[in-house]
Amino acid sequence: MSFTLAIVGRPNVGKSTLFNRLVGKRLALVDDQPGVTRDLREGEARLGDLRFTVIDTAGLEQATDESLQGRMRALTERAVGMADACLFLIDARAGVLPDDEVFAGILRRKSANVILAANKGEGSAADAGVLEAYGLGLGEPIRLSAEHGEGLGELYTALAPLIEDAEAEIDAEAAPETDVDIEDDGEDEGETLRMPTPARPLQIAVMGRPNAGKSTLINAILGEDRLLTGPEAGITRDSISVSKDWQGTPVRLYDTAGMRKKAKVQDKVEKLSVSDGIRAVKFAEVVVVLLDAQIPFEAQDLKIADLAEREGRAVVVAINKWDLEDDRQGKLKALKEDFARLLPQLRGAPLVTVSALTGRGLDRLHDACLSAYKVWNRRVPTAKLNRWLAGMVEMHPPPAPGGRRIKLRYMTQAKTRPPGFVVMASIPEKLPESYRRYLINGLREDFDMPGTPIRLNFRGQGDKNPFKGRKKSTPSRLRKHLGKGPAGG
Structure with a gap:
């Protein structure tokens, strides 16, 4: 298990920008509007010769536990508890705000290793904020500019001993306490024992309209509240990917933002979220199109299913909130008829009923994904x-x-x-x-x-015939035999 670093701080201090800088690609959505990041996003970071897992978190805000911001904060605090170290970012231009002081106290209690960094530290306008950061009691602040890549050398210096200590601790735990004698019959001399390579995870993207229950479904598969959920529509913004051994099958699940009609999408962040979701489809092998049993096969549902088909992905249609249905047999028959009529290009694709809230039907969904993947890979002599x-x-x-x-x-x-x-x-x-x-x-x-x-x-x-229409030329060996010069002579 690799060393894990959680990036935490108030909204809009540059956490996602630094996350993208460390993973070397634009994975997290970035915008000037605060509060863009809501879920936890993990990535494999590289800093010099250091390799570690970095977690981008939602901005820390003081809010009630029942509110969306309160649930976001609880998810961030959970990441703090899981991580080996926390990188606490403040905005050097804004200086230390009261919320920074509150959250610095929380980090002192919850994390053993806290690195303080003053981001947006380029230029003299940040000098005062860097000096104020000393008052947080978290040691000497690192002066960073995530946007311009400044200060990463100082971050390397702070991280290197923490990672080295963590790796040494893992090696010590892995070492056997006693020597074990292994009998050698001499027949296998010179052979090297190789452990079986684990199967590559099956890439599954879950797509659907807002509030269809995509994040709740993935949490049910994971068996934990890993993704932010709630009654509000459009909570998920980034396309978050998580790995899981699902009933013996290694999978990587992509939670995507809910897709509304294009005419209704005006907000810039929502446009970025939808684009991020479409990009997740290109990485996926199986796309689960999640429908709400109360209002299935809306025009937007059909467009999402058609998008997955046009991108050439294996498709599974899942009907969520099945626990709310009374006449299940009659509803299922009607759904199958509507599916065959409205999506003829996906005729015969698996259609399963699930309840993300209760977890019922997840075994059927698992088998349907494997079946669709098998057909997707079929070859005929x-x-x-x-x-x-x-x-x-x-x-x-x-x-x-x-x-x-x-x-x-x-x-x-x-x-x-x-x-x-x-x-x-x-x-x-x-x-x-x-x-x-x-x-x-x-x-x-x-x-x-x-x-x-x-x-x-x-x-x-x-x-x-790739050579059709090309002029014939005499091979060089024949030209030499016939006494001709170079081609064309």
């Missing part, structure tokens, strides 16, 4: 494909525009994730879209590929 294509053509021949029959000569699978196929045709540009759909539907049914996006392209004879 070329010989089998061509026998199938001949049967499809015989049953329903391609059209003959202008009396000229279109010939489908050969078919192969070019890729998986999602399955992609290529058909060589005599005049592919004349094939109507209806015939493409006919073949795609046949692939789904005959090769057991329900619900997954299928890519089918038609190519002409000339498309497969």
